[in-house]
Amino acid sequence: MLDTTAFDLRRYIQGNNHSLGVWITLIALIVFGVMRYDNFGGSYNISSFLNYNAMFIVIAVGMCFVIMTGGIDLSVGSVAAFTSVVAAYLSPYGIQVALPGAVAAGLAIGGLNAFFVVAMRIPPFIATLATMLGAKGGALVISGAQTISIDWTSNFTKLGLEKAFGILPWTIVITAIVVVGLWVLLEKTSLGRTVLAIGGGEDASVMMGLNVTRAKVLVYVLSGGCAGMAGLFLASGFGAGQPLEGVGWELSAIASVVVGGTLLTGGMGSISATVAGALLLGLVFNILNFENGRGVISLSAYWQMVIRGAFLFAVIVFQSRVASTAKKGTI
Amino acid sequence: MQHLIEMSGIKKSFAGVVALQNANLHIAPGEVHAIIGQNGAGKSTLIKILTGVYRRDAGEVTINGTPSTVSTPREAQDAGIATIYQELSLVPLRSVTENVMMGYEPRTRFGTIDWKAAHKRTREILERFGIDIDVKAQLGSYSTAIQQLVAIARAVSLNAQLVIMDEATSSLDDQEIEILFSVVRELKKEGVAVLYISHFLDELYQICDRVTIMRDGQTVGQRVISETTKLGLISEMLGRDPEEIEAAGMTGLGGGEKAEPGSSLFEAENISTARGLKDVSLTLRKGEIVGLGGLLGSGRTETARALFGLDGLKSGKIDAHGSSGQIGTPAEAIAAGVGFLTEDRKREGIVPHMSVRENMTLALLPKLKTMGMVDRKRETELVERFIKSLGIKTSGMEQPIRELSGGNQQKVLLARWLALEPEVLILDEPTRGVDVGAKFEIQSIIREYVDKGLGVLLISSEFEELVEGADRIVVLRDGFSITELENPGVTEEALIAAIAHHHEEAAA
Ligand SMILES: Nc1ncnc2c1ncn2[C@@H]1O[C@H](COP(=O)(O)OP(=O)(O)OP(=O)(O)O)[C@@H](O)[C@H]1O
Ligand SMILES: [Mg+2]
Numbered sequence: 014m015l016d017t018t019a020f021d022l023r024r025y026i027q028g029n030n031h032s033l034g035v036w037i038t039l040i041a042l043i044v045f046g047v048m049r050y051d052n053f054g055g056s057y058n059i060s061s062f063l064n065y066n067a068m069f070i071v072i073a074v075g076m077c078f079v080i081m082t083g084g085i086d087l088s089v090g091s092v093a094a095f096t097s098v099v100a101a102y103l104s105p106y107g108i109q110v111a112l113p114g115a116v117a118a119g120l121a122i123g124g125l126n127a128f129f130v131v132a133m134r135i136p137p138f139i140a141t142l143a144t145m146l147g148a149k150g151g152a153l154v155i156s157g158a159q160t161i162s163i164d165w166t167s168n169f170t171k172l173g174l175e176k177a178f179g180i181l182p183w184t185i186v187i188t189a190i191v192v193v194g195l196w197v198l199l200e201k202t203s204l205g206r207t208v209l210a211i212g213g214g215e216d217a218s219v220m221m222g223l224n225v226t227r228a229k230v231l232v233y234v235l236s237g238g239c240a241g242m243a244g245l246f247l248a249s250g251f252g253a254g255q256p257l258e259g260v261g262w263e264l265s266a267i268a269s270v271v272v273g274g275t276l277l278t279g280g281m282g283s284i285s286a287t288v289a290g291a292l293l294l295g296l297v298f299n300i301l302n303f304e305n306g307r308g309v310i311s312l313s314a315y316w317q318m319v320i321r322g323a324f325l326f327a328v329i330v331f332q333s334r335v336a337s338t339a340k341k342g343t344i
Numbered sequence: 345m346q347h348l349i350e351m352s353g354i355k356k357s358f359a360g361v362v363a364l365q366n367a368n369l370h371i372a373p374g375e376v377h378a379i380i381g382q383n384g385a386g387k388s389t390l391i392k393i394l395t396g397v398y399r400r401d402a403g404e405v406t407i408n409g410t411p412s413t414v415s416t417p418r419e420a421q422d423a424g425i426a427t428i429y430q431e432l433s434l435v436p437l438r439s440v441t442e443n444v445m446m447g448y449e450p451r452t453r454f455g456t457i458d459w460k461a462a463h464k465r466t467r468e469i470l471e472r473f474g475i476d477i478d479v480k481a482q483l484g485s486y487s488t489a490i491q492q493l494v495a496i497a498r499a500v501s502l503n504a505q506l507v508i509m510d511e512a513t514s515s516l517d518d519q520e521i522e523i524l525f526s527v528v529r530e531l532k533k534e535g536v537a538v539l540y541i542s543h544f545l546d547e548l549y550q551i552c553d554r555v556t557i558m559r560d561g562q563t564v565g566q567r568v569i570s571e572t573t574k575l576g577l578i579s580e581m582l583g584r585d586p587e588e589i590e591a592a593g594m595t596g597l598g599g600g601e602k603a604e605p606g607s608s609l610f611e612a613e614n615i616s617t618a619r620g621l622k623d624v625s626l627t628l629r630k631g632e633i634v635g636l637g638g639l640l641g642s643g644r645t646e647t648a649r650a651l652f653g654l655d656g657l658k659s660g661k662i663d664a665h666g667s668s669g670q671i672g673t674p675a676e677a678i679a680a681g682v683g684f685l686t687e688d689r690k691r692e693g694i695v696p697h698m699s700v701r702e703n704m705t706l707a708l709l710p711k712l713k714t715m716g717m718v719d720r721k722r723e724t725e726l727v728e729r730f731i732k733s734l735g736i737k738t739s740g741m742e743q744p745i746r747e748l749s750g751g752n753q754q755k756v757l758l759a760r761w762l763a764l765e766p767e768v769l770i771l772d773e774p775t776r777g778v779d780v781g782a783k784f785e786i787q788s789i790i791r792e793y794v795d796k797g798l799g800v801l802l803i804s805s806e807f808e809e810l811v812e813g814a815d816r817i818v819v820l821r822d823g824f825s826i827t828e829l830e831n832p833g834v835t836e837e838a839l840i841a842a843i844a845h846h847h848e849e850a851a852a
Contacts, residue, residue, distance in 0.1 A: 201456035203449050206442055213435035220397065220433035221498075222418035223447050280437035 032274040032286030034332030039293050042300065050303040058299075060182060064173060065250060066295040067188040068093065068243035072262060073269035073291040074195050074284055075239025078232040080270050081199075083212040083279030084130065084137035086233065089240040090262030091148035092122050094255060096244025098152050101161040101254030104169040111169055115245040116238050122148055123237015127230040141233075145263070152256035161254035172249040184246050191242065195235075196284040204228055212279020269294055272328050293328065297321045346409050348373045348506060348537050349394065354403035356389055358747065361739045363389045367403075368563040369556055371506065374535040376528060378548045378569070380581055381558030382779040383751030384737035387541050388430050390558070391508050395420040395427050418447075426504035428495045428512045430541075430750050430777075436484025436491070441466040443483045444498045469501045470494070474523050488515045488688055489640055493524075500527060507531060508539040511750065513547065514777050515687070517640040517805050525551050543751075543779050544806075545574050557581055582781045606630025608665060609768050609799040610682075612651060615660035619646045622823035623660075626801075628768060633790075633800040635814030637807075637829075637839055642820040644803045645687060648770045651801070652684040653677040664768070678707070681767035685757055685774055687803070693757045696746035700738050701727045703745045704760050711764075730759035735785055751778040758786060762793060769793075772803045787813065807836045819843055 046053040072089050079086045096115040103111040122144055129140035163169055177186040199205035207228040210218040218225050243262075248254050271277060272293060273286030301317045304310060312320070349371040356364040364386045371377045379387045392398045394405065396414045405412040407423055414420045420427065434443045441463050450461040466479045473493050483491060492515050499507050513521050528538050528551050540552055548555060548569055555572070557565040557580050565580050579586040610628040615621060621643050628634050636644045649655045651662060653671045662671055664680040671677045677684070686693055694703055704727050705712060712723050727741050734755045738748055745753055754777055761769055774790070775783045787809075794800055804810050810817055817829040819842045827842055 197456065201459075203447065203457065206438075206446060206449070206457070209438060210435045210442070210446055213437035214433075217433040217435055218446075220417050220427070220429055221435075221446055222416075222421040224418065276437075280435065 032283050032289065032332075034328060034334070035273050035286055035289045035293060038328050038331065039289050039296070042293065042296050046296070046300050046303065050300075050307075053303060060185070062295065062299055063185045063188075064182050066291065067184045068246040068250070069262070069265060069269070069295060070188055070288055070291045071191050071239045071246070072243045073266045073287050074192055075236035076263070076266040077270045077273075077275055077282055077284060077287040078195070078199070078208060079137070079236045080267070080275055080277060081208050081212045081279050081282040082229055082232050083215070084229070084232065085141060085267070086123075086126065086236045086240075087138065087141040087263045088122065088126060088145040088148055089236060089243070089266055090259030091145045091152065092119050092237060092240035092259075093244040093247055093262060094257065094259035095122070095148045095152040095155075096241040097247040097251075097258065098156045098161050098244075098254035098256050100169075100245045100248040101163045102155075104248070105164040105167055107168045108172055109168075111248075112172075112245055115248075116241040119241015119244065120234055120238040123234040123240070124230075126237060127233035130233060131226055131229045137233075149259075156254060156256040158256060160251075160256070163248055163252055163254070165252070169249065170252075172245070184249065187242070188246075191239070192284065192288055199282075199284055204231060208232060209280060209282065212276070212281070214280070265294060266291075268325055272325060272332065274332055294321065294325070297324050346373075347371060347406075348408060349539075350404070350406045350409075351390070351394060352404050354390065354393060354405075355401045356386075356393060356398060357401060362561055364393075364400075364561045366562050367558065368566075369394075370566065371537050371539060372554075373505070374532060374537050375553045376532055376538045376540060376551050378540045378542065378552040378555040379558060380542070380545070380548070380555060380577060382581060383755075383777075383782055384749040385558040385581075385779075386561040387558055388510055388749065391427065391510060391539065391541070392429075395425055395508070421447075421502060421504070424503075424505035425508065426499040426502040426506070427508040428492075428499045428510060430510040432488075432491055432495055434483055434491060434495055434498075437482060440470075440477065440479040440481060440483050440486070440494060443494055444469060444479075444501065446498075448502070469497045472500075472527065473497055473520075487640075489517070489520060492516060493520065496524065496527075500531065504536060506537045506539060508541075510541045511543070511777055512540075513542060513544065515773075520640070521547070543777065543783075545577055545780070548577075549574075559583055578780055581779070606632075606797060610651070610665065610801075611663045612647075613660050613662075615647075615650055615662060616658045616823070617646060617650050617655040618658060619649065619655050620823050621646045621650055621655075624650075624820065624823070624825040625660075626818045626825060628799045628801055630767075630797045630799055631794055632815040633794055633802050633813060635802045635804065635810040635817040636820060637810055637817045638820035638843060640805070641822075642843075643823040644820055645772055646823070647820065648684060648772055648801065648803060651677070652682060652770060654684075678764070678766075682770065683761035683764055683766035683768070684770040685761055685772060687772040687776065694745050694753055697744055699742045700731070700736070700745050700748070700756055701741040703756050704730060704741075704763065707760055708763050726763060730763060734759055734789065735782060751782055754778055755782065755786065758789075762789070766798070768799045768801070770801045770803075773805065774802070775804070775806075775809065807839055811836050811839055 052058055072093065076086055076089060096118045099118045100111045100115040103114040126141050126144055129135045130137050172183050175183060177183050207218065207223045210223055211225055211228055215225060247258060269290035270287050273283060273290035275282035275287060298317060298321065301312055301320065305312055347370050349369065351367065351369040354364050354367040367386060367390050369390060381387050389398065393400045396416045396419055414423055444466045445462045449457045450465060452458045463479050475490065475493055477486065477490065483494060492512060496512055513524060516524065531538055542548065552569045555567050555569050556563055557577065559581060575586050606629055608627055608629050612624060612626050615624050624643065624647050626634065636647060638644050650657060653673045653676055664671055664682065671680060705723055709718060712719050731738065731741065736755045737752050745756060758774060775786055778786060790800060802810065802814055811834050815831050817834060817839060818825050819827045819829065829839060829842060
């Protein structure tokens with residue numbers, strides 16, 4: 014019988030080889046940044062980096078759930094834009110109203126996605142494309158295509174500025190809670206396992222007697238809720254509801270998920286690696302900004318995007334190489 | 345006595361095609377009940393109606409005397425019906441533990457999954473079947489036989505009052521089937537009923553109490569198994585006279601009757617591969633069937649894979665007459681006139697959503713082209729011819745292959761290779777999941793092609809098929825070819841002895 018209690022690093026790595034590449038790259042980038050730039054590892058940079066990337070992280074983990082079932086959610090960017098406006102409108106009533114309001118708006122749109130995909134059997138790509146356009150339009154309508162400033166006198170401003178327990182901004186703390194909560198949901202609950210089973214074989218899951226409908230509704234609603242939360246962060250980070258933001262966010266979210274080794278066809282995936290993927294994507298910009306700051310070269314935002322794309326590609330290739338060599342070692 | 349399950353007057357059509365027209369099924373508590381019938385008779389459809397996968401068009405279903413309200417597989421499980429479906433319903437990407445425990449995971453105090461307990465419980469459940477594997481590994485990394493046993497283990501662990509096994513023994517070897525039977529007997533002792541679907545009639549006599557016979561979507565009889573003969577069952581199943589069936593003989597392959605085999609087609613010398621082949625040598629000549637005998641894991645499928653260029657050789661060489669060089673890839677093998685019907689039709693064979701026609705001509709398309717265009721007329725003719733000669737039951741050649749019954753899918757795959765007119769055909773379990781009537785037909789067709797010069801390498805876990813069908817049998821053990829038996833004159837006992845003898849030697 015195998016000794017399963019002792020921690021065996023080799024076995025652990027082999028078991029998690031699907032996300033090995035992203036962790037290696039992430040650590041390498043951090044080491045590179047810390048060595049090359051003076052204030053890179055300083056608390057200010059870390060805190061503002063995480064604060065800014067929080068919205069991308071929550072969207073990515075929500076997306077991860079959808080992708081693990083073999084689906085896709087293209088509406089997340091528009092939903093975030095929409096709920097950022099909702100959050101801005103609700104900001105005078107304080108964070109205790111704005112937060113549930115924005116998340117509820119996201120959950121509702123997620124519910125609409127779930128209805129299209131599960132009840133009406135519309136392919137997720139098409140269904141969420143429709144809500145993407147719809148939510149975008151909705152954001153423009155309710156805002157009159159203007160950015161909606163938040164109420165600076167309410168406690169809404171504390172979200173991004175005040176530190177929870179004097180350590181980290183609330184945004185980061187909330188993000189951490191969401192991430193841990195979803196990790197538990199995936200790894201420790203029957204519902205989470207059902208999500209993975211569906212991606213691995215939907216018919217088989219039905220025949221095993223799993224509640225496939227419930228799990229599929231869950232992932233779309235969840236993704237909507239995460240996007241709603243991201244909209245809240247967006248409004249707080251920029252001090253305004255941003256109806257025109259969110260373009261292409263769904264693609265960065267998908268990129269974060271994929272670079273973390275999650276299968277696009279579903280059935281396999283990891284929350285922690287998705288977070289690592291989102292951090293990695295943000296880190297590339299962060300490093301390029303520092304590089305610009307050294308004054309030697311000056312890359313425009315457009316070039317930064319090109320570089321990020323190329324980098325992403327390289328990491329994905331690296332990732333799959335690592336995964337396949339680690340796998341060969343097992344057999 | 346009250347029946348556990350009563351299904352009566354069940355009707356079901358798929359898009360106008362009748363699958364069941366008047367089917368009945370009565371299962372008593374704690375009995376082992378079999379359903380037999382030809383491919384496409386409606387066996388799987390009937391149980392899927394019972395378990396809520398399909399909705400019936402008409403008819404009554406009662407469980408323990410009360411009308412059934414089951415409308416999903418989950419509700420069936422909750423009503424005490426655990427099912428192993430014919431098309432293995434597992435998730436290969438997930439771990440063994442997840443596949444066994446899914447939906448019934450042990451919980452911790454906090455309501456989260458207790459993985460430690462789940463792994464432990466899975467190991468215990470599998471132990472009953474004599475399997476000791478890493479339960480944390482992906483299910484897909486294990487063989488079809490292990491996967492099938494895992495599916496059975498899951499069903500048995502659900503504490504059901506009825507366990508349904510739809511052709512659950514199709515990829516198991518004798519030893520594993522024995523284990524399964526002992527589990528079935530235990531279940532029976534505990535008062536659990538078992539519904540057993542199989543094309544192996546011999547199995548029924550070992551464990552079943554009663555049998556329901558189906559033909560063309562109808563129930564044509566229910567018998568107490570000890571009061572029937574095999575011939576009687578076959579004749580009722582096929583709807584033909586017993587004399588007629590008797591006259592046809594048991595096996596259509598007719599090994600050993602052939603005169604001179606022709607020139608050599610294929611020579612493998614001392615080959616070994618990374619997949620566990622150590623040292624295998626064999627030759628195959630024109631117009632003969634060479635069988636590969638051995639237990640599961642002895643290297644039969646691995647030999648086939650190597651000969652077809654799927655696994656690279658570590659040492660040794662393969663000479664295929666007709667190809668100049670060595671065979672290193674499947675494309676080279678096909679070019680050299682070698683075809684390979686794999687044992688795992690679901691994963692490696694069929695393209696589920698494509699039609700019968702497309703599945704049949706997939707490998708043939710290059711040959712069907714005239715001036716760059718596929719000659720549809722020739723294609724249609726060819727497909728029609730094979731549907732007819734193999735007796736494939738389908739509503740038309742444009743029907744998606746996944747809608748065909750299991751045995752009929754197998755026939756389409758066989759047709760795919762025969763249509764290529766290969767010189768060498770490797771058949772890995774060609775009649776698995778095929779009913780006795782169709783089995784005979786398939787074997788006759790294979791023999792017909794062999795008489796015309798085809799060389800066949802036959803892998804079969806049915807000793808009868810090997811002994812009666814093959815001209816020569818190469819016996820494998822642990823990746824070595826150890827001896828060769830020549831027909832006529834080979835008996836089942838001799839083959840079993842050859843395999844077992846060498847096995848004991850190895851153990852000693
Ligand atoms: N989903 C489906 N759509 C259309 N036709 C179907 C479907 N499922 C089954 N059929 C048809 O219903 C008939 C009965 O099929 P079924 O699978 O019940 O046969 P079976 O007795 O289990 O055969 P086998 O021994 O080959 O497994 C076949 O003609 C088959 O083509
Ligand atoms: Mg069937």
